[in-house]
Amino acid sequence: MAVQPEKTETLVGMAILALLVVIAAGILMRQSRYDPQWFTMSRSEHEIPQAAGELSHLQELLPDGWVPLTPLETFSPENLSDKINGKAELYLAAGFQKLESQRFKRSDQDDSWLELFVFDMGSTRNAFAVFSTQRRTGSTPVDLTRHAYQTENALFFVHGRDYVEVIAAEEGLADEMLAIGRNFVERKPVQSDELSEQSLFPRKNLNAESIALLASDAFGFSRLNNIFTAKYNIAGQEMRAFLSVRPSGADAQQLAEAYHAFLLENGGSDVDSGTNLPEIKLIEIFDLYELIFVHGRVLAGVHEAESKDAALELGLTLYRELQEVDESQ
Template sequence: MAGRKQDDKILNPLKRKILRRRFSTAELVFGPLFLVLLVLVGAWIVLQKNNYDPGERDIAFTQLQEDSVEDNLYRRPVELWIEPGTALAGGVPSVDLGILPSSLVGEGWQLDGRLESYDASNLYEKINGAAEQYLAYGFTELNYVTLAQGDNFITLELYDQTSFPNVLGLFSAQGGGTHEVKKNGDMFYFTTPIGAIGGLGNYYFKISGNNESDPVVEKAMSMVQELAALPVSGGGIPLPYRMLTDRLDVAFKQISYIKDNAFQYDFLTEFWFAPLGDGGDARIFLHQAGSADEAAARFGSLVEEQAYEYELQVNEPERAVLQHEYLKTIFAVSRRGDMIYGVDGAGDPAAAEAALARIEEVMTGA
């Protein structure tokens, strides 16, 4: 630009100037000395070149030998763990399987890991998300084992549900009645492609393999037979169940057991149900109370509660017939001694009365 000096600065038109008026002697001496030092270091590097003696700079060979890791080409195989206090018979360790049959182990099948046991306080650790259903049906203990034969594995879950009704209730709640149920003495079960699910007395079991191979399926069926010999507890077979199976000829898969909140009432527990057999949704029900007085009290409470949604057609001390206000289905209930029985959802009063008469007929010989 015209009129502008050649040495003018774009951002700062003022001339440069040193603000410090003096420099210390140390600063003046350090600069030249540092340059001399750099020159000497460079000269030393150039002179060294390949003048390298490993003996002077490397780690001593003896030190390397002392710190080296010994690597053996042959390693002894890991020996099979034997639980202290167990005997070794025929090359197979005798393991403690608790209440489970010892015959589960053998013929090439070995215990993989240890027997695992769970109670009500820690069942969720094994079946988190499903524990509540087992607890609702009287769960006390789970014994869990895994058996292995090469690449084949089978797990066994044995649940102690306290009593046969609890086992049957759990079996029904988990859809057991939708399968073809087989019987082996007092045991009932159905098979799956990789195992079996069933119950015996107070025990509910699940057998599950990791594939559908013949060895797995054969072992699963063998385990079912071995479990059939388990000693059971929890009382005998309840009278309502015997009436349904032995006298009313109801198929096992059609029987269900509701432990709590039958008909959605918290005062009704331990009710047995089966289809009426009319091709519809009607069902008969049976309940054995602890005493005749208890049965009378429950009978009265049931009729009173049902009357809120049903119209009373018959209301006698030991018999009541009600019709639903909107669905027009029939709910009939009777009491005899400590037994409460009836029909729910019948299409008409005649069908309900016929069902009650049939139940009363078999009760006479029960």
């Protein structure tokens, strides 16, 4: 037998339905006037408001005789591309969190200026990734932090979780840039910025300045992330060794197999390594050689060696190095 609703229930029900109709009408009205530009932060919104004469904390790093040219700007992952356009992807893939930047000039010279960029990358590892993948060849190492160099017009370094760039509009400002760098480092004490993987590369034939961390898409393979690489020169041939410490041995093995399959799918073919180490895979692809192996949790290998012998020489050296590290622990 049906139960008739009470009058109060009916009224409440009607009120809810009326409210829903009003909400739906509101949504329809708003949607009909939707403009994505309204949902794009304006420049003034993503900049930290800075009152005239107010000191930014970056300004405190300046040597004497330098003053702000423009206000402090702050960018988040959502609007980093408003500052560095297409290069934003590089930072975002490496874990970028925040950028603060500001331009400064000599107080008596308007056209003598530089810009300071402080990228908060969330960790030393992430900061090293963007530092190392952009490292300029032929640059001069600087005794500022473990990872620091300068070029004719710029200074680049990693300090803790920050990747810092000081870029001048002219040559000849090396001292001023270094002064800013030193002030930055002194005012912000950090833990050691040593990355353990760096010490796993064999020293022989190594170009120590070439060690880089590829945060993602290493060697064109989308699953190959967090890969350290280092350049070697063996008998006049340049090639790269690579290694990556994975969460588990099984993960390393799985990734090695996936990378191996990727190479074969893209025109590579297996080559007999001639070693008695079955875990070593040697692949010839486009007249170059790739070598892959797994040692414990470490996926390692050689990338783009010009000859089989060179690939094997570097690959076996790396293999033995990892064995020695294991035995010493």
